[in-house]
Amino acid sequence: MKQILLFGAGKSATVFITYIINNAAKENWMLTIVDASQELALAKIGGSPHGRALSFDITDTEARNKVVSEADIVVSxxxxxxxxxxxxxxxxxxKHLLTASYVDDAIKEQENTLKENGILFLCEMGLDPGIDHMSAMQLIDDIHAAGGxxxxxxxxxxxxxxxESDNNPWHYKISWNPRNVVLAGKAGAHYLEEGKEIRLPYGQLFNTGNTVSVDGLGKLGWYANRDSLSYATLYGLETAHTFVRTTLxxxxxxxGWRKIVDLGLTDEADKIDTSNKTLAAIWQQLIPAAVIAHASPLFLQxxxxxxxxxxxxxxxxxxxxxxxFLQLxxxxxxxxxxxDKDMIVMLHEIDYTDNTGAAKHINSSLIVKGDNSLHTAMAKxxxxxxxxxxxYILNGTIQLTGLHIPTIKEIYKPVLEALGKEGILFEETVS
Structure with a gap:
């Protein structure tokens, strides 16, 4: 029996757990979940004999080593x-390790060790980053293969x-880690636009007024993600005059969020004493009366x-x-x-010349809606x-070792095909 070890049973883990449990009998799997809340992990296992739940401090090296040593593959x-x-x-x-997070410097430093030991660390294997890499690379590789x-x-x-669930003036609801929402964009952005490198500090990130139209949804706003240009070489697009990855x-x-940032409400330094204070009192302490006096009707709402x-x-x-406070x-x-239902929207816009020199444009879009507040589009x-x-790692379909993200065909081709069978399909238009 193959032992799958999952660390973390939070919002985004729900569908992972359901998929593994539902396929466990057929594939001869056993899932062990480690979470700060054993009760939460047990609830998501739902009484299945193919799952067990543990709870311990992740910094407890002895406990962590014990469960990892018993696993065939680890997902964090x-x-x-x-x-x-x-x-x-x-x-x-x-042990092989999978995550949905960006590769950090500490893990990058282990790249040679992973190769030497025949271990696969597959990172950025979620939505964004993840499905964005895979779907983009499939398009780009096809264009290049045809001489474009x-x-x-x-x-x-x-x-x-x-x-259908949008009923507040922010037009937003939390479907993933709220701390990440609060801190989004703190690193600023670096991207390429019409041949010019753009560097935006955090304080300017939400000021651009950039929008894009998505079929069926109309106009959405976007702000640039982190260091987009670090992916240009990975995507084989070093000669492109525009390269940007964004959040919608x-x-x-x-x-509204631009004003939140301008007011310093995402700061992590100074402390606020909340003792016996109402929300109204704290807000009035944080936001000067002059700001309220000149605020737009939308921001007041x-x-x-x-x-x-x-x-x-x-x-x-x-x-x-x-x-x-803002996270609360x-x-x-x-x-x-x-x-309530959440919704994932992804859109790739690619301008290219084909092998005859003719100008072409591709729009490739994905819209996925959740079922409810637990089985969300984000979790899916x-x-x-x-x-x-x-x-696919356990059954040998993916046999890579070393440190990878899903930008190579050995990963993206079988995974995208399987996602398509789960209803995660892109619609493409070429003009």
Missing amino acids: MLPAALHYQVATSCIKYK VVQSFKSHCGGLVAP RYVDFID QLEHFGYHDSDTVLPAGNYTRAD ILETKLALSPG TVGLPLAIATK
């Missing part, structure tokens, strides 16, 4: 900062609320939704950073209700690529 869906703890155990016991040359590449992706949001969200005039809710005593607000005011599009890759 912990916060990104904790992956390296898992990675050290995987290297010690020569890519001039411009834009890749957009966002986790949004589905229109509804336009009103970006407008957004603040109202965040409890700006809430004199009934009293926060527990404690010292919060502004980012902590997001978790309570933008939570998915049980029947993060969890399924990880689960499918887990299956």
Whole structure:
């Protein structure tokens, strides 16, 4: 029996767990889940004899090493900062490791060790990063194979609320780690536009007014992701004059979030004493009256939704950073209700010349809606690529070793085919 070890049973892990449990009898798998909440992990296993739940501190090296040593493959869906703890155990016991997070410097430094020991670390194997890499590379490789040359590449992706569940002035609800939402964009952005390198600091990231139209949804706003240009070489697009990877949001969200950032409400330094203070009192402490006096009607509605005039809710005593406070607000005011549906939107825009020199344009789009607040589109599009890759590593379909992200055909071809059978399919138009 193959032993699959999962660290983390949070929001994005739900569909991964369901896929593994549903296929466990056929594939002869056993799933062990380690989470801070054993109760949560047990709930997601749902009484299946093919799963077990454990709970211990991830920094407990002895406990971590024990479960890793017993596994055939390890998947980490912990916060990104904790992956390296898992990675050290995987290297010690020569176990393959999968994550949905960006490759960090500490793991990059282990690349030679992984090759020498025949271990595969497959990172960026979720949605964004993950499905974005795979679907983009399939398009790019096909263009290159036919003798084409890519001039411009834009890749957009966002986790949004589905229109039928959109009932607040932010046009947003939380379907993944709320801390990541609070801190999104902190690293600024670096990308290429019409031959010019653009570097945007955090304070300017949400000021661009960039939009894109998506069939069936209309206009969405976007802001650039981190260091887009670090992927140009990986994608084989060093000569493109435009290369950018972005996050999608509804336009009103970006407008409001720009003001949140300008007001310093995502800062992680100074502490706020919340003892016996209402939400209204804290908001009035954080936002100068002059800002409110000149605020747009939309931003006033957004603040109202965040409890700006809430004199009934009293926060527990404690010292919060502004980012902590904002995270608390997001978790309570933008939570998915049980029947709510989230939505994933991905769009690749590629301009290229074909082998005759004719100019062509490809739009390749993906829209996925969740079933409810538990089986979300986010959980599906993060969890399924990880689960499918887990299956293909265990059965030998993927036989790579070393450090990889899913930009090569040996990974993206079988995984995209399997995702298509799960209903995750792109629609393409060429003009």
